[in-house]
Ligand SMILES: Nc1nc2c(c(=O)[nH]1)N[C@H]1C(S)=C(S)[C@@H](COP(=O)(O)O)O[C@H]1N2
């Protein structure tokens with residue numbers, strides 16, 4: 001999508017979403033008029049992103065963070081990666097936006113306006129980890145097609161919304177329900193209105209968790225357009241592809257949801273490990289559910305220098321999908337020995353956890369600091385690349401930074 005054509009065709013609703021504030025006399029604007037503030041070709045300004053974010057693709061827009069940008073406990077929207085499979089919707093009108101619950105296994109099809117969702121159901125706020133299943137893809141060899149994410153396709157922001165389970169309870173679900181699938185307002189890159197760019201989902205057990213939200217706010221504000229304004233499913237700890245943006249429909253299915261990117265090799269890995277480069281039959285691929293344990297050193301920035309005799313404070317986050325992180329260790333000798341870090345509790349289930357340590361280096365020279373997290377089942381991150389898979393998912397190898405002691 002060319003950004004120019006995007007703003008040209010956009011409506012008042014999407015301008016308001018992009019600007020993050022009301023256009024007071026907006027109804028006076030001529031049709032086809034683009035507000036000056038949006039006559040902008042710079043994606044950083046258009047999406048209000050930090051200048052050090054990295055653009056991987058502009059058609060569709062994909063942008064990732066760098067480790068040192070993710071140092072905040074709660075990721076600000078300026079530093080949230082963007083992953084789009086299609087075109088951002090251009091005709092958002094919050095006054096007519098609705099969420100429909102349908103599907104074979106819903107007791108009764110039901111449609112809610114945004115106002116109804118917000119007034120009828122209790123609202124909750126959770127900090128939730130969303131990591132793209134393809135985060136770390138760039139390191140796999142043979143390489144996998146797709147966005148070459150390094151480490152920055154992860155965020156942990158604070159989402160506010162209503163529980164999906166309360167909505168499903170209100171609509172009623174049949175006993176044969178096994179899955180929910182989301183449907184959204186973004187459009188296919190081909191322009192074909194019959195095609196959905198992505199329509200994924202989660203099993204009922206995940207759909208009915210307390211933390212699975214239908215969100216309308218992130219970090220206390222309207223969700224930015226690129227992240228799903230005005231309504232988004234958020235299923236923390238699972239591949240972020242399960243968290244549908246621009247949400248307008250949820251189908252309660254009597255089988256595993258079969259929407260776009262649920263089948264074949266999309267968001268699936270070989271059920272059993274395979275050799276790098278192997279060809280794997282579709283029926284031997286399994287859907288990714290909870291994400292594996294992983295961590296990031298977010299401070300200092302890799303490449304930093306420190307004076308001899310001074311101790312270095314490192315800081316970062318660790319997360320483990322559905323599980324808690326039990327321990328994070330660090331090494332300064334290429335993994336020969338490991339020392340403990342101080343690990344904090346998550347602010348709620350499915351939020352990442354901060355860790356920190358003060359490191360003393362024996363003498364001048366070049367060092368690497370490696371971090372390794374362990375989940376509550378005792379499983380740790382691998383130090384080298386984990387199992388190769390055709391689409392390059394689930395790279396949770398240890399993160400490392402370079403430090404020079406001078
Ligand atoms: N409607 C819709 N929802 C979507 C997508 C999309 O393209 N369209 N991309 C998914 C994928 S693959 C990811 S990783 C996350 C990215 O969320 P973010 O852009 O808010 O970081 O959104 C998911 N939800």
Ligand SMILES: [Mo]
Nearest residue numbers: 083132133241
């Ligand atoms: Mo993703």
